[in-house]
Amino acid sequence: MEQHERAVAAYIDTVRAQPGTRAVIVVGSVARGTERADSDVDVYLVVDDERFAAETAQDRFAWVDRRGLDYPGSYIDVKLVSPGYLATAAARADDPTRASFLGARVAWSTLPGLEEAIARIVELPEDGWVDRVRSYVAQARLYGGYFLPQAVAAGDEFLRRHAGVHCALAAARAALAANRVMLPGPKYLAALVRTVPAPDGFLAAWDRLVAAPDTETGRAVLGILDDWLGVGLTPDEALSRFIRDNELAWLRGTVPAEFW
Structure with a gap:
């Protein structure tokens, strides 16, 4: 829906210039097209492995971003990942992690081959x-x-x-x-x-x-x-x-x- 796309665009604008930020992947109901009018937006924020190590060393794996929101019930539900995380997920992630990437949409990226990396996560041999x-x-x-x-x-x-x-x-x-x-x-x-x-x-x-x-x-x-x-x-x-x-x-x- 239009309000969700506005929220995604606004979120990308707030993070794209941050050091180590590499991509934003939209997942969940908004990615699958099953969202409600008041649904939040689920994203994976992809950062480089150095930033991922620094953030997670402080137990920072996920958070809610409420900046610039313009519809009732809106917020960005953020989970932090890195290229190394994605590669490891393709090899041995659990079902909830793999399933969370089903229908995922790359909203913005500086990483070549990101779509292929996602495809490897959702395909179990x-x-x-x-x-x-x-x-x-x-x-x-x-x-x-x-x-x-x-x-x-x-x-x-x-x-x-x-x-x-x-x-x-x-x-x-x-x-x-x-x-x-x-x-x-x-x-x-x-x-x-x-x-x-x-x-x-x-x-x-x-x-x-x-x-x-x-x-x-x-x-x-x-x-x-x-x-x-x-x-x-x-x-x-x-x-x-x-x-x-x-x-x-x-x-x-x-x-x-x-x-x-």
Whole structure:
């Protein structure tokens, strides 16, 4: 909308002459064309690696800019990145970071090849998707097939809910990954899982697990998930993958699978 484009132009005018500023990337609803009249504008401010290091050393990664705004509810939601950040994101960013660049628009830049750098972030290699599916199935098996029955048997209410929500999360993420769909964040999961093809009964079983996690609802989801995506993943392989992706994430320099 016109007011958002004015806000973007005004923001660029305020930052383009700042030392180390290299580009402004518009993301979010304004970039995708789904904004409301009062939507804020989400941008990535690209600075050189030297400035990025100096800013982030002071824990300055994001902020809100409210200068020169001229419509109700308007502000610029700024996140700081650098060329090095973008290259690293293409190699190993999590889903929310990758998904945040979907539909991104370069509003101003002095960096050659910036569009190509963005394209590399939003494209996960096919073997990466296959590996994710296996990991999420393993997550679902251990949370739904081991921890959830253990919680029910012990009467451990916290563990029951914890295992249930993690089993549901893993099952839904397996469904998304099988359809090559990234997860922008947990608040989108319940709606997004309904948009991808899945076997008959999967969504109904998933809803029951979310509403009332117990041995029966966990087993129902796992039965469908295993028949669909768990073929060939042995119990020992699932256990080893679960340990690798969770308990040994610190050793591998990664984060647990639920945060991918």
